[in-house]
Amino acid sequence: MDPEVARTNLLEKRADAMRRLRGLDASFADIVEAARDSNLDDEHDPEGTTVAVSRAQVSSLASETRQQLDAIDAALERVADGSYGVCSRCGQRIADARLDALPVTTTCVDCARSAGRASS
Ligand SMILES: [Zn+2]
Incomplete structure (x- = not known):
C-alpha cells in the first residue's frame, strides 16, 4: 500500500475517533450533571442505577476509543518508519x-x- 494513502486513511480514522471521544466526554459530563441533580432528590432514586449504568457504558466506550487512537497512532508511527x-x-x-x-x-x-x- 502507498504510505501516503495509508497515512491519509489513518488520519481520517484518527479524526473520527477524536470526534467520537469528544462526544463521549460531553455525554459523560451530561450524565454526571444529571446524577448530581437526581441525587439531590433521593439517593436511592431508581434513576440512580440507570445513571450508573450509562456512566459505565460511556466510560467503557471512551476507553475503547482511546485504545483505537493508540492503535492508530502506532500505525502512523509504522508509516513514518516504513514498517507499515x-x-x-x-x-x-x-x-x-x-x-x-x-x-x-x-x-x-x-x-x-x-x-x-x-x-x-
Ligand atoms: Zn504474516
Whole structure:
C-alpha cells in the first residue's frame, strides 16, 4: 500500500475517533450533571442505577476509543518508519484489501488466522 494513502486513511480514522471521544466526554459530563441533580432528590432514586449504568457504558466506550487512537497512532508511527503494511509475525507484506478493511492491523491474514486458531 502507498504510505501516503495509508497515512491519509489513518488520519481520517484518527479524526473520527477524536470526534467520537469528544462526544463521549460531553455525554459523560451530561450524565454526571444529571446524577448530581437526581441525587439531590433521593439517593436511592431508581434513576440512580440507570445513571450508573450509562456512566459505565460511556466510560467503557471512551476507553475503547482511546485504545483505537493508540492503535492508530502506532500505525502512523509504522508509516513514518516504513514498517507499515509488513506482517509483524512473518515479515510478508499485508494485502492492501486487508489494510483497507483494518488499517491498524499488524499481521497478514494468514498469521491472523493461525493466531486465531492458536488462541481458541
Ligand atoms: Zn504474516
